[in-house]
Structures are given as C-alpha cells and as structure tokens.
Amino acid sequence: MPKxxxxxxxxxxxxxxxxxxxxxxxxxxxxxxxxxxxxxIMPSSVSRRIDDLETRLEVKLFYRSPAGxxxxxxxxxxxxxxxxxxxxxxxxxxxxxxxxxxxxxVVTIAAPDGVGSLWIAPRLGDxxxxxxxxxxxxxxxIGPSLDPESRADITIALDEKQAQIxxxxxxxATMHYVFVAAPSYIxxxxxxxxxxxxxxxxxxxxxTGQIAQRENWSARASAVEALSQFAFETNxxxxxxxxxRGGAGxxxxxxxxxxxxxxxxxxxxxxxxxxxxxxxxxxQARNAARVTRVADWLKQIFDTRTNPWFRDEFVPPAEFAxxxxxxxxxxxxxxx
Numbered sequence: 001m002p003k004x005x006x007x008x009x010x011x012x013x014x015x016x017x018x019x020x021x022x023x024x025x026x027x028x029x030x031x032x033x034x035x036x037x038x039x040x041i042m043p044s045s046v047s048r049r050i051d052d053l054e055t056r057l058e059v060k061l062f063y064r065s066p067a068g069x070x071x072x073x074x075x076x077x078x079x080x081x082x083x084x085x086x087x088x089x090x091x092x093x094x095x096x097x098x099x100x101x102x103x104x105x106v107v108t109i110a111a112p113d114g115v116g117s118l119w120i121a122p123r124l125g126d127x128x129x130x131x132x133x134x135x136x137x138x139x140x141x142i143g144p145s146l147d148p149e150s151r152a153d154i155t156i157a158l159d160e161k162q163a164q165i166x167x168x169x170x171x172x173a174t175m176h177y178v179f180v181a182a183p184s185y186i187x188x189x190x191x192x193x194x195x196x197x198x199x200x201x202x203x204x205x206x207x208t209g210q211i212a213q214r215e216n217w218s219a220r221a222s223a224v225e226a227l228s229q230f231a232f233e234t235n236x237x238x239x240x241x242x243x244x245r246g247g248a249g250x251x252x253x254x255x256x257x258x259x260x261x262x263x264x265x266x267x268x269x270x271x272x273x274x275x276x277x278x279x280x281x282x283x284q285a286r287n288a289a290r291v292t293r294v295a296d297w298l299k300q301i302f303d304t305r306t307n308p309w310f311r312d313e314f315v316p317p318a319e320f321a322x323x324x325x326x327x328x329x330x331x332x333x334x335x336x
Contacts, residue, residue, distance in 0.1 A: 027082075060075075179250055179252055202250045245264065308320055
C-alpha cells in the first residue's frame with residue numbers, strides 16, 4: 001500500500017477549543033502581542049499555539065508581516081466557524097447558568113495550608129449557619145493540582161499564573177511576613193538583635209512551603225533563609241504556630257497570625273516580606289450561585305477595612321486598628 005495512503009488514513013489529533021479561542025483572539029486583535037495581552041498569557045505561548053494549529057490543520061491561517069497578522073482565505077473560513085462556535089458556547093453557558101441558581105451543593109476551595117487552616121476554617125461556622133445547604137470541601141495541600149480536571153471551584157493562590165483562560169481572578173490580600181516568637185522564648189533567650197542574629201544565634205523554625213514570590217524577598221531575607229540552620233521544619237502551619245506558642249524558637253510568619261495567636265509577638269524591625277494572594281474562580285463554576293456566594297464570603301473575610309494586616313502597605317501589629325469605610329482600597333479585579 002502506498003505511503004500516501006497511510007498518511008490519508010492516519011487519525012488526526014482532536015482540535016483543542018483553547019487553540020480556537022486563541023486563534024479568534026489573534027484574528028480580532030490583528031497582533032500576537034495584543035491578543036496575548038487580552039488573554040493574559042505570554043506572546044510566545046500564543047505564537048506556539050497558532051503554529052501548532054496550522055500544523056494540525058495543514059493550512060496557513062495568517063499572513064505575517066511587521067504590520068501584524070492578516071487572515072488568509074482559510075483563516076477567514078475558520079474565523080467564521082470560530083465565531084459560530086463561540087456563539088454556541090455562549091448559549092450553553094447561558095443555559096447552564098439559568099439552571100444553577102440554587103444556593104446549595106458542594107463548593108470546592110483550594111488554599112495554602114496556613115490560609116486555609118488558620119484563617120478560612122475558623123470562620124466557616126458563621127457562613128455554614130447562614131447557608132445550611134452549601135457544603136464546603138477545603139483542600140490545603142501545598143501547590144496547585146497537577147490534574148486540570150480536578151481544579152477547585154475557587155483557588156486561593158500565591159501565583160496569579162494559576163489562572164487559566166476564562167477564569168475570574170482578582171487580588172485578594174497581601175500577607176506580610178515578619179519575625180515572631182513567644183514571650184517565654186524571649187524571656188529565656190532574649191530577642192534577636194537583627195535578622196542575621198535570628199539566623200545565627202537563635203533556634204529558628206520554618207514552614208517548608210514558604211518559598212513563594214521570591215522576587216519580593218529582600219536581599220537580607222534571602223540571606224537569612226540561606227544561612228539559617230532550622231531547629232524545626234514542618235509542612236503544617238498549625239504545627240508551626242503551636243511550636244511558636246510553646247517557646248520552641250523564632251520563625252517568620254504572616255502578621256495575621258498575631259491576630260489569631262495574640263500571645264505571640266513581633267520581634268525586630270526588619271522590613272517585612274509581602275506575599276500577594278489571589279482568588280481565582282474556575283471558569284466552569286463562576287456562574288453557579290453557590291460558588292458566587294462562597295467567593296463573596298471569602299472576599300469579605302479578607303477585607304482590608306476590617307483586617308488591616310492584609311493591606312498592600314505594611315501595618316505594624318502594634319498599630320492594628322479598624323479604619324473607616326472610606327479607607328477601603330479600590331477593587332483590583334481582572335478576568336483572564
């Protein structure tokens with residue numbers, strides 16, 4: 001049998017709807033860079049997806065020039081079909097949205113260990129009392145799920161890039177990391193005079209998940225992390241806080257911990273390390289009434305008007321106070 005016949009009968013890989021969406025965005029923008037900005041992804045990713053699509057379809061979809069991207073005749077045909085596909089997808093979404101207006105059912109939340117166990121979980125009682133038909137499944141494992149099919153309805157993320165096309169993503173809060181210890185430890189061993197002293201002269205404790213957003217770490221904080229010989233390491237925020245409470249040593253921890261464990265104290269005057277938190281609502285869940293209700297509640301319990309330790313600017317624990325309503329920061333919402 002001729003080789004060409006084999007090629008004709010070889011099954012082709014199925015088209016990826018995301019590739020069509022990216023193609024349609026480039027067609028509408030006339031530019032890879034503009035489409036990438038609209039989609040909130042890297043231009044190189046857009047170019048690669050267009051190249052893959054052209055290879056899979058075995059046809060040229062764009063004329064490329066310094067002036068931008070222009071559709072070929074095949075590209076115009078695909079663009080017409082892509083618009084039809086988008087209209088059909090919108091119809092499906094509207095239909096499903098109309099059927100899922102009930103404030104009941106399971107809502108899955110993925111959150112970093114400390115945020116989930118020390119901030120979200122203690123506040124669940126009031127929400128569940130007011131929403132008895134909503135059931136919360138809280139996943140506090142370290143790191144995002146590797147399985148795209150098992151993504152949570154709502155993710156509290158340390159990396160904005162966890163958001164995918166179609167998700168709703170917005171900045172939720174800023175955590176400020178400082179040195180903390182129990183008074184019993186300070187009374188026995190004294191307070192560190194500096195970050196370097198904490199690393200070299202004191203028993204230091206560490207949560208192994210504290211590796212996010214290193215671009216925000218000061219040079220001194222990075223040096224301390226590198227120099228420290230940790231007396232205790234754990235992947236549990238609850239274990240770290242309880243070790244601190246028991247006078248086990250000194251650790252870096254977000255200042256919100258001092259509102260939940262007021263017996264601990266901030267030590268030193270080192271510059272804090274700010275870590276941004278994002279709330280990401282999965283595109284397939286964002287129109288469900290129960291998911292919207294849970295997302296609104298999460299934004300409420302992180303509201304910087306009543307929780308100053310989550311502001312973008314560092315508020316020393318000694319100055320924690322509830323500002324007026326007028327002091328609320330503007331919303332920083334975006335859609336990927």
